[in-house]
Amino acid sequence: MKRKIFILSAIAALCTLVAGCTDEVKSNQLDSLQLSNTYVSIAPAGGSNTVTVTATGPWQFVDDHSINTIPDWLTVEPTSGNAGTTTVTFTGTGSEAYRLAKLKIKIGDQEQYINVAQGTDAASAVKIAEALTGPDGRKLELTGAVTGWYSNAEKYGNFYITDDTGTILIYGLADKDGKFQNNPLESWGIEMGDVVTIVGPRGNYKGDPQMVDVTLVKLVKSLIQIVGTVEGNIPKEGGEKEIRMVCKGGGPTVTIPEADQAWLSVSDIRMIPGVPDPQFPTVAVPDTAVVTMKAVANAAGARTSTVAFGSTSGENSSSVSVEIVQEGAIAEITVADFNAAEVSQAQYRITGVVMELYASDKQGESFYIQDWSGKTLAYRATGFKASGAKVGDIVTVVGQRGEFKGNAQLVSGTFEEIKYAVTEISVTDFLSKPDSKNVYYKVTGTITSLMGSNGKPNDYGNLYISDGTSTLYVFGTYPGYGATGDNRKHFIANTGIEVGDELTMIGYKDTYTDKNGVSTIELCGGIYFSHKKKN
16 A cells, blocks of 8 residues: 655756856746746646747647657647747546646757646545445545455555455555565565555556555554465365464454355364463464364365454454365356356366457457357466467367356366367368368368258258369258257258358368269368358
């Protein structure tokens, strides 16, 4: 969290030395450019203010590689002028957040600056609920207990704080020297359960609110702290897990959510007395509490409970939360059934075609997967990028049913395998490949006929495609991976596919020889990938 920072603007005086130092102070104004004011203030509700520019020649506001650029919230008119006197108007839109724009004016090789500020650079002390719904950029002071760590917590100081109104992510904390990305948790000695007061701007990431690059104002150490690591899950067959904690007050108290009490309970609490250091016998050493949590057998998917442990001393009380995870069975289901499932910790395995990569994920671990029943987003499936899987491959992924803005997605996932690596080739090249039911290809061609090899129309997607040089017989068009023969019935007609459309299929090569000895090369197990309507 941040201590309050007051930014002072100072103008340095130039002392001219000749034989000694005189008391004369030179003006900071340029001979060729005079400004009526170098600081412009705009009200939080929005509005305009002016500065008079007097110049001996052409001048303009300049953008030094986006450093002194005019921001979107500010309009400057005009942004350039000639010799003489010009009134420049600065207009800002309304904003509850404090914001500052530093603008540069240049005339010849000389430069001058104007600072345009809106609002006041003071933090508002609010509850977390107000921070969650407020505008970005607003400077806030929040107080809450540390309830969880986030990615790269040690280096950057990324963690969650909670008060009685909600929980928010702290993304970036300055250390005691005011430096960021410098192991601030160690610098301040922040531990789980500590109560902190921070100051910083409210921001967001993809719509999720967070406090960004904050400084610490106050730290109140918790009366209870977890000792050691809390790693490993309780097996699905049931079992116990020990959690050790130091209680500086009474306790510990254990609170299990009511919804989880049917499968999770406390089987034992024992105390290990603290042993004083012989060199400092009068220094009190807190006792260590060992709480044993017990879970019954789990026949469903993985489940998680957030258990609160508390300690009280007089009017002061502290609590710390620990996630208890019990493993569960992995259900193999279709994409449609996955999308219809409830958001939970249950584990699901789905197999389908990689339809496209999720471009917004810079880590390259997210992709859309589709089987015959539907499509869903596998969001950051660990191992996907390293596997080398590509669009068109048939893959398997395991994860939980999550949701983002009402859309189902697979989260906390693991990329399990490339079931079939699919090679994209032309119709002509496909015809020259050896027969194999374990080698899959992606082939694109124009539909030349919706007749079967017997020259008759059919309901199962038997058709011919051509790349302009060669023609290939597709023995059945399935609506996606995992489809059965019944699933392909009427698929072509229901999808509106016609002769002349461009069709992309995934399948393996086989050769069928009829009773008359006539052989036909076929694309079999044909999985529909996409199609484009004819012009």
